[in-house]
Amino acid sequence: MGKKICWGIIFITIAINVVMLQWTIEAYLGLEYEKIYGYTIVGVVSAIIAFITFLKWRKLEYTSE
């Protein structure tokens, strides 16, 4: 996995998380509690993916010196 792909993945997770946060707030105000859990799971998983991708990127970036 190249550094470029890592960048791509990280930006995709940002996009996903922005949408998830917006939907979570809407579902919360709409009292649709079941949906909130789904959004939170997606949001947290995508945050974890972002972090793992960051570690991967860091390895590539700092060992290729």
Add this chain to the structure above:
Amino acid sequence: MTDKKKLGLNKKDSNDDMINLVDNLNRDDDMKFNRRAFLKTAVGTSIALGLATVPFSVRAMLGMAEEEFERTEIAKTADVPKGSSVTFKYPTDNDPALLIHTKNGDWLAYNSACPHLMCPVFYEPEKEELVCPCHKGYFDLHSGQPMAGPPQRELPLIEIDISNGVVYAIGRKVRHG
């Protein structure tokens, strides 16, 4: 930076300290370190956004436990003539609600916090509709469904029971109709 054959940007073929002072001004390095900082910020943003959804889930979990409804007196029928409404709180003190006596004599009750951004919704007797003045949201009086404006969800329906001239709230349906 000791590679003499391939001279980078800002490099002079000399070992003189006073000439190679520009070493710390390398544009490529600058770009690289900025890119790194940028990516780190991006990762931080993504994680922060993802985790920001968690408190809502926690709140939702706590809120779900209290789905028990008490039979609560709202008003006496005599106090709410046709074409008027009264406000009350149901099921908790944080849930404003509206009891409506329509011109035809129907009794209806909804939570009155607009599902758009929580402004209070009003009963408009002339046109027999529910209006949110904040961003011009309109709801159907008989179903609580959004008709126009930004709201996308119906108003939670409060189930009522009328006996001996008193209107009671007995339950709530968030999804209905």
